[in-house]
Amino acid sequence: MKQDLRIIKTQDSLRHALLTLLKTKPLELITVAELCRLAKVNRGTFYSHYKDVHGVFKHYLEVIVEDFRQSYEEPYHKTNFHIQNIEADMIRIFHHVKKYQDFYQIIFDERIPMMYFYLLFDTVRSFMKETLDEIELQSESNIQVDYLISYQTNAILGILIEWHRQGYKTSIQELNQQLITILSINSPFR
């Protein structure tokens, strides 16, 4: 049994229409009705596929995040690991965000629901967890690792927020230099 052609056609049509509309207005102003008119899809049909406009956008984002995941699983990763790799990992994140800048501009918009931020958070967090598991097996004192990982993950996302707010004008090289400096200040304070 194969995937029904009509379903594919409907979804493609809606996703294509969304991309078109995004060129003219922000995501929050795009209505289901408008999307359906442009996609030539019955509104009732829309609701049998997605809950709202965000549903369509999320569909895209999942593809993007998948691309992110794969870029993270490249060969070198298996062979050697340690400190200099963390740097490489972070650069990977910067490259990813830059590559899909158009999307991340939307994701970091203040009108957009937290769900997309959390999707990014969870993805980066899972990478961070892997890295930590590899490196820091000596169970450090009585720490709850979840707090440590979320702390470090969101710290990185803080850089992305700052990058976003400055209109992505900082180059990736510069951004990376900043990160190295920040990490070298070791303790976040003093």
Added chain:
Amino acid sequence: MKQDLRIIKTQDSLRHALLTLLKTKPLELITVAELCRLAKVNRGTFYSHYKDVHGVFKHYLEVIVEDFRQSYEEPYHKTNFHIQNIEADMIRIFHHVKKYQDFYQIIFDERIPMMYFYLLFDTVRSFMKETLDEIELQSESNIQVDYLISYQTNAILGILIEWHRQGYKTSIQELNQQLITILSINSPFR
């Protein structure tokens, strides 16, 4: 010239109605129409005060954040400052969030727009900036301070996100212990 009584009455009525409705359903499901019915306010009147339901909620949040700001400006702060203070500052944040847990549960909800998160981010960030200005005047290498501050600010918010996800079951003492441990690991990596 004093503030018109009718305006105060309308806004109080709407805010009160919002609190009532929040006990029965999530913010995202509360409609302007419903709010106005309960508050006995004409819908047209609503729109001359607020843009949408979020406008009313934001009104509350601004009071909350103001309370936060003030708790941060308490006397001891002026007299002595240094490393052990950072710890005290962070505990302050934890206490604040715990105090208004009902609100932060909403703010961190994935359906809610980023704006509230950013409001918190900006507030914590301004505290962080003060702390840094006091302590770290020796302009460290060629760092762009904005990235450093956003990094550190969001790291703290990462702990709050984790706290939220675990249903605020971690006690403040425990949370503080975690933070100290995390900070003592100095470099976030290695």
Added chain:
DNA sequence: AAAAATATTGAACATGTGTATATTAACTAT
């Protein structure tokens, strides 16, 4: 190629959104 399965459509319905306007009511300043 025909039959069976299922996705899409069109239409309707109750409710919400955002805006506009004339009328009424409440408040402020004198």
Added chain:
DNA sequence: ATAGTTAATATACACATGTTCAATATTTTT
């Protein structure tokens, strides 16, 4: 207490939302 000011109301309109259902069209299976 009154006049002048301004906020709230009632009503209406065009459009959006989310759901339902019978009729139709398309796709898959046999």
